[in-house]
Amino acid sequence: MNRIGIIAGxxxxxxxxxxxxxKKGIETVPVYLFESVSEKVKNGKNSIKxxxxxxxxxxxxxxxxxxxxxxxxxxxxxxxxxxxxKFDFVATKILFSIKNKKDKNILKAVIDxxxxxxxxxxxxxxxxxxxxxxxxxxxxxxxxxxxxxTIEIGVEAARMLTDIDAGQTVxxxxxxxxxxxxxxxxDRAILRGGELAGKDCIVVKTARRNQDYRIDIPTIGxxxxxxxxxxxAKGIIIEADKMLFIDQEEVIKYADKNKIxxxxxxxxxxxx
Numbered sequence: 001m002n003r004i005g006i007i008a009g010x011x012x013x014x015x016x017x018x019x020x021x022x023k024k025g026i027e028t029v030p031v032y033l034f035e036s037v038s039e040k041v042k043n044g045k046n047s048i049k050x051x052x053x054x055x056x057x058x059x060x061x062x063x064x065x066x067x068x069x070x071x072x073x074x075x076x077x078x079x080x081x082x083x084x085x086k087f088d089f090v091a092t093k094i095l096f097s098i099k100n101k102k103d104k105n106i107l108k109a110v111i112d113x114x115x116x117x118x119x120x121x122x123x124x125x126x127x128x129x130x131x132x133x134x135x136x137x138x139x140x141x142x143x144x145x146x147x148x149x150t151i152e153i154g155v156e157a158a159r160m161l162t163d164i165d166a167g168q169t170v171x172x173x174x175x176x177x178x179x180x181x182x183x184x185x186x187d188r189a190i191l192r193g194g195e196l197a198g199k200d201c202i203v204v205k206t207a208r209r210n211q212d213y214r215i216d217i218p219t220i221g222x223x224x225x226x227x228x229x230x231x232x233a234k235g236i237i238i239e240a241d242k243m244l245f246i247d248q249e250e251v252i253k254y255a256d257k258n259k260i261x262x263x264x265x266x267x268x269x270x271x272x
Contacts (some may be wrong), residue, residue, distance in 0.1 A: 002151045004122070005067035006030040007058065008041045009074025012221065012246055013124070015040045017073055020127045031058050033076065052076055055110055056090030059117055070114070071122040072107075072214065107215045123213035128173055128244060133220075133264040135240035140254050141261040143235060147202060150175050151237055154204035155267055162208040168218050173201045173232075186220075187227045194231025201233040206267060207242035219244040220262075222251050228260055235261030 004021060008014035008030050015038045021028050029046040041047060050058050062070060087095065094109045110208060111121045125132060137143075143151060154172035157180070161167050167181025171193025178201060179193035186205065193201050207218050220238055228236055235255075238245065245251070247266075255262050 001026065001069055003027045003029060003065075003067060003069075005062045005070030005119070006063070007070060007072045008032040008037050009072075009076040010034055011038055011073075011075045011219070012038065013073040013219065013244070014038065014130075016091050016131070017071065017126075017128065018044065024127070029062065029067050031061060033074075037074065038262065051086075052178075053087045053091050055094065055113065056088045058112060059090070059119070060121055063117070067119060069120050069122055071124060071126055072111075073124055092108070104212075104215060108212065111214055112168040121214045124215075124217040125213055125244065131244045131246055131248075133238050133240045133243040133245045135266050138245075138248070138262040138264065139235070139255045139260065141235060141256070141259050143202070143237070143261050143263055147234070151204065153177065154202060154237065155206065155265075158204045158206040159209070159267070162206060165208070169203060169205045169206065171197070171201050171203055173197045186224060189232070190224070190231060192253060194233065199232035201231060203228055203233055203236040204244070205236065207238040209268075211242060217244055218242070219246060220251075221246040222254065225251050225255055225262070229254075229258045233260065235263065238262065238264050240264040240266045 004026055006014055006017065006028055014030065018028050019039060020167055028044060030041050030044045032041050032049050033052045048061060068182045077219060096114055098105050098109050150172050153175055154170050157177045158168065160181055161170060167183040167189065169186045169189050170177055171179040171190060178197040179189050181189035190203055205218060205220065
């Protein structure tokens with residue numbers, strides 16, 4: 001494989017992937033969805049901008065550039081799905097074919113259409129294994145033993161939340177669920193949990209049981225940890241082997257400075 005297309009949203013993942021491709025001599029063909037993407041993505045040799053509502057033009061561009069493999073990386077805020085977008089013919093065709101208009105179902109239908117056109121969609125952790133969460137405590141601070149039950153409740157709540165495809169993050173405190181992630185996303189759910197419960201909350205973020213990594217992979221980085229510090233939480237539990245943890249050195253240094261914990265745990269078949 002000497003060429004990979006990228007459908008790039010916001011955040012650092014598209015840029016990190018491009019850097020990994022450069023190391024391996026793989027040419028990238030980025031299609032970016034927003035002006036707010038990183039400069040590296042916008043200034044890529046083959047970069048072009050299309051709207052998230054123009055899958056027909058995106059696929060045509062990839063085919064014109066002989067792209068046989070692509071990856072979808074970066075944030076596309078969920079509320080975009082409900083905004084006033086002007087869909088092209090392909091997007092309209094895809095939307096009419098879906099009974100349940102959840103974001104996951106829409107993306108799955110888009111992927112199915114792309115692959116029907118002869119372009120294979122790669123999982124979002126492709127060539128990014130070094131960023132996968134490990135089963136370990138990353139920080140000098142550890143989850144307090146007295147919060148073991150609270151964390152177990154958080155893990156169970158996060159699991160149930162992913163099962164109904166509502167979100168992946170919960171905020172817990174004193175054996176109670178304080179906030180559940182919805183369409184607003186992880187960072188705003190954390191802030192809402194802090195508003196409701198004050199300091200000393202714990203954040204738990206998990207993946208879906210049958211996560212389709214072509215569609216989405218849960219990710220944490222500096223901005224999420226800043227929100228945890230902002231609400232004066234104790235720390236965050238993240239699921240090992242199923243999530244990406246970017247900017248680790250910087251994030252761990254920041255967490256240690258603010259005396260919060262970051263712990264990766266395996267969830268299936270085990271307790272905290």
